Amino acid sequence: MVTGLFDLDGRVAVVIGAAAGGLGERAARALTAHGATVALADLPGAGVGLAETAAACGGTTTAYAVDVTSEVSVRELAEQVLARHGRVDAVVNAAGVMLRKEVAETTVEEFERIVRVNLTGTWVVGREFGPRMAEAGWGRVINLTTVYAERVGPVPESAYYASKAGVVNVTRSLAAELGRSGVTVNALAPAVFYPTAMTAPLAESPDRLSWFAERTMLGRLGDPDTDFGGPVVFLASPASSYVTGQVLYVDGGWSAW
Numbered sequence: 001m002v003t004g005l006f007d008l009d010g011r012v013a014v015v016i017g018a019a020a021g022g023l024g025e026r027a028a029r030a031l032t033a034h035g036a037t038v039a040l041a042d043l044p045g046a047g048v049g050l051a052e053t054a055a056a057c058g059g060t061t062t063a064y065a066v067d068v069t070s071e072v073s074v075r076e077l078a079e080q081v082l083a084r085h086g087r088v089d090a091v092v093n094a095a096g097v098m099l100r101k102e103v104a105e106t107t108v109e110e111f112e113r114i115v116r117v118n119l120t121g122t123w124v125v126g127r128e129f130g131p132r133m134a135e136a137g138w139g140r141v142i143n144l145t146t147v148y149a150e151r152v153g154p155v156p157e158s159a160y161y162a163s164k165a166g167v168v169n170v171t172r173s174l175a176a177e178l179g180r181s182g183v184t185v186n187a188l189a190p191a192v193f194y195p196t197a198m199t200a201p202l203a204e205s206p207d208r209l210s211w212f213a214e215r216t217m218l219g220r221l222g223d224p225d226t227d228f229g230g231p232v233v234f235l236a237s238p239a240s241s242y243v244t245g246q247v248l249y250v251d252g253g254w255s256a257w
Contacts, residue, residue, distance in 0.1 A: 217253025
């Protein structure tokens with residue numbers, strides 16, 4: 001009975017930002033392992049990375065190009081997946097970019113680009129996929145924010161912090177609009193998972209890596225291969241049917257200090 005709560009057999013999940021090396025890849029692998037057919041999506045030109053993810057999944061996957069800064073591109077993705085699979089049961093939006101730059105050195109154009117990808121892109125994905133799930137009467141939208149959604153860290157990333165804080169309230173707003181149609185909308189807030197494509201540059205700062213690890217209650221960094229898939233599967237599965245509008249911190253206790 002408990003196992004069945006996490007069974008995704010027959011479900012179709014879309015993972016955006018699924019090219020190899022990031023948390024999107026780990027989400028795709030976990031969903032596939034629990035029986036889902038997974039549509040992998042990432043920027044045009046990410047075909048090699050998507051092929052690597054598909055190989056790592058070892059299950060039923062298809063690949064698509066998408067740019068979350070383009071509403072036309074996201075709409076086409078939703079239509080293509082529906083045309084091919086006939087349904088969309090879950091969407092994981094793991095597309096995101098980071099800018100490590102002090103505010104005095106950050107241009108308006110750079111700030112707006114980060115917000116465009118991380119925040120506006122999340123809203124567009126929710127707008128295009130949410131109502132389609134609502135028509136079917138069941139769905140799961142999972143957005144990626146960060147442990148810094150309601151706080152800031154030691155690295156100057158004002159644009160990133162602002163965009164990810166916005167993702168939290170977009171998540172809550174979508175949850176409020178879609179809940180009575182059987183669609184849940186939640187966010188995952190990871191702390192530092194290492195190594196991933198986004199955190200790889202931290203290898204040049206071992207002292208900072210140690211600080212991040214000590215900052216958690218568990219005294220270690222998140223392992224992308226073992227610590228991320230479970231929360232994704234939970235939020236994508238029937239097990240989370242009464243959970244919506246929430247932020248699940250996957251941070252080793254970072255946010256609880």
